Amino acid sequence: MNASSAIIGESIWVAGIICWYIIRRPFERRARAIRVIDNRRSVVDRVGLWAAVLGQGLVPGVYIATGMPAVADYPAHIWATALGTVLFFSGLWLFRKTHKELGKNWSISLEIRDKHKLVHTGPYSRVRHPMYSSFLLLAFGQMFLLPNWAVGLAGLLGFSVLFFLRVGKEEHMMMETFGNDYRNYAKTTKRIIPYFY
Incomplete structure (x- = not known):
């Protein structure tokens, strides 16, 4: 494994996760102040959220901290780190854009808020669920930034569980x-x- 490419990839992933939190935090605070008029949270919804947190947060975090599972490592290459960086930061850009476009309509869960509006501008003019698009980009970015089969697949699996458990209910x-x-x-x-x- 090219050690310097691996270290750069890990550093970029950590910086990206910090950016992700900085983007999300103000929207979480604002959301608490807006009355929820329809709440469809469920155990299934929580399972999806936890799958995403596990696959795109905890598993790669443990890998960076401990190197485990080292048996699933593959060689790191600078081209993969560069591609992973582009994918990861494209995902973060889209993540921020979707939050800004949703504004007061944003919720972490299946909720309708007071004076909720149907947003169909910005990235929502192209796809109905661009926040999931951002998670998909982040998962692929993770796969190229962190040269470990288990960690790469964990990101895609976490995204898939969240998406397939929630998107149908969200559209309904x-x-x-x-x-x-x-x-x-x-x-x-x-x-x-x-x-x-």
Whole structure:
């Protein structure tokens, strides 16, 4: 393993996670001040959130701190670190953009807030769930930044569990709340990958 590429990749991942938290924190604080009028939190919802935290936070954090599981390491290359950096920071850029676009409508869970609006501008003009798109970019970035099969797959698995447990329920809730406006919006957009899915 190219030690310097591995160290650079780990450092970039850590810096990226700090940026992720800095982006998210003000929206969490603001969200507490806005009344929730429909809360669909469930055990399944929590399982999805914890899968994402485990796969895209705890597993790579433990790997960076301990080097475990070293048996799943593969050689680090500067091209992979560069690609991982582009993917990871593209994910962070999209993550911030989606938060800004949602504004007071943002919630960590399946909730409708007071005076909730259907957002279909910015990244939402291309896909219905750009925050999941950002998580997918972060997962692929993690895979290239941290040269370990288990850690790379943990990020993709964590994303997949969150996405497939929540997206259908999220869309159902939006259809119930916004009716034909959401149905028409869904006809003109893809879920997370523009022009594809």
